[in-house]
Amino acid sequence: MHEISLVQGIFNALEDAFSKEDLANMTDIYLQVGMLSNVEPTLMQNAFEAVTLAEEKYQEVKLHVEVIPVEVYCSDCDINSTIKNYKFVCAQCEQPNNNVVKGTELSVHQVHFEED
Ligand SMILES: [Zn+2]
Known part of the structure; x- marks a missing residue:
């Protein structure tokens, strides 16, 4: 399942970006897909x-997935x-358009930590 490696990739990136102490208080991960x-x-x-069941330290963390719709850019209409x-x-001129500017991302949008 390729999602497993994606999840592990997300944790690896977070481990690079934050300290162990911060990550111990992590409660929520907001993902944009x-x-x-x-x-x-x-x-x-x-x-x-x-992954979180296998990794004892992340069992309290919740994942929130926000699906991002696809957007195309039309240079004729500039929208x-x-x-x-x-x-x-294109919604305006109705010409076929595959100039995708949004909707391919897979990124961590936000991370929440427990306040102490
Ligand atoms: Zn157009």
Whole structure:
């Protein structure tokens, strides 16, 4: 399951960015997942549970997944359009458009720590 390695990658990145003391108080991870990122939020949650069960130190941490819709940019109209039902067209001129500017991301948006 490729989500397992994604979850491990997220923890590795957090371990690089924060101290052990901070991470011991981590309560929530907010993840942004683009609709084109090939990541299924449910599978991501399952993988997260599997990894945190194995890693004693992260058992209190919750994962929140926000799905980011796809947006394309039309240079004729100079606007971004949100793609619905995988119809890649500009909302204004209705021309086919695959100039994707949003919706491919997989990133940690926010991390919350317990206040003491
Ligand atoms: Zn347009």
